[in-house]
Amino acid sequence: MSKKIVNSSEKILLIAIPTNDGKTIFPEMLGMARYFYIYTKTGSRQSIFVEKRLNPYETTMQHLKTLDVYTVIADCEIIIASLIGKKGIDRLQEKGIKLFFQKGNIKEALSNVFSDEYFNCIKSTQNEYIEKELGHHDEKFISDSTFFR
Numbered sequence: 305m306s307k308k309i310v311n312s313s314e315k316i317l318l319i320a321i322p323t324n325d326g327k328t329i330f331p332e333m334l335g336m337a338r339y340f341y342i343y344t345k346t347g348s349r350q351s352i353f354v355e356k357r358l359n360p361y362e363t364t365m366q367h368l369k370t371l372d373v374y375t376v377i378a379d380c381e382i383i384i385a386s387l388i389g390k391k392g393i394d395r396l397q398e399k400g401i402k403l404f405f406q407k408g409n410i411k412e413a414l415s416n417v418f419s420d421e422y423f424n425c426i427k428s429t430q431n432e433y434i435e436k437e438l439g440h441h442d443e444k445f446i447s448d449s450t451f452f453r
Contacts, residue, residue: 318354319343319417320377321384321410326356329407334385334392335373338362341410342380349418351411370395384413 322330322337330337342354361372370392377383383396384404396403406413 316344317382318380319345319351319382319384319414320357320380321413322359322386323410327410329384329386329410329413331386331407334383334388335359335361335369336363340377342377343414345414345418351414351418368395374399374401382417384410384417 320340320342322334322339323341324330324338326339326341337359340357340359342357343351344354345351357376359373359376361369361376364372366372370389374396378399380401382402382404384406386405386407388396388403388405393403404413404417406416
């Protein structure tokens with residue numbers, strides 16, 4: 305079941321979150337989630353659920369999978385996910401997608417994205433997250449992504 309947003313001349317910011325249960329961010333790679341929950345934000349930094357999208361690539365393992373997954377959420381400007389592979393991160397950022405990495409509760413993640421932490425994210429925290437979760441350190445990656453614990 306999805307809610308429809310009234311058409312407006314103003315561009316609507318959409319946020320995609322991979323999930324299997326609608327409550328928590330899928331803890332594995334982005335493209336392996338069953339669904340993408342799509343949200344938008346109101347002027348008061350609150351989120352509104354827009355719709356649930358099925359990920360037809362949930363069980364596939366093709367080359368350039370991230371680009372296939374992107375077709376499902378191409379109208380979204382932000383993705384909040386637990387994990388995305390390094391090449392997938394590069395491909396999504398080339399498409400202009402802002403990436404946020406967080407595990408756990410979807411509502412908390414949305415709150416974090418809309419908070420001032422978005423603008424004041426500490427670089428050392430990002431470095432620790434990348435090294436722990438992805439096993440590498442990449443300055444370009446750090447500057448184009450935001451991480452919350």
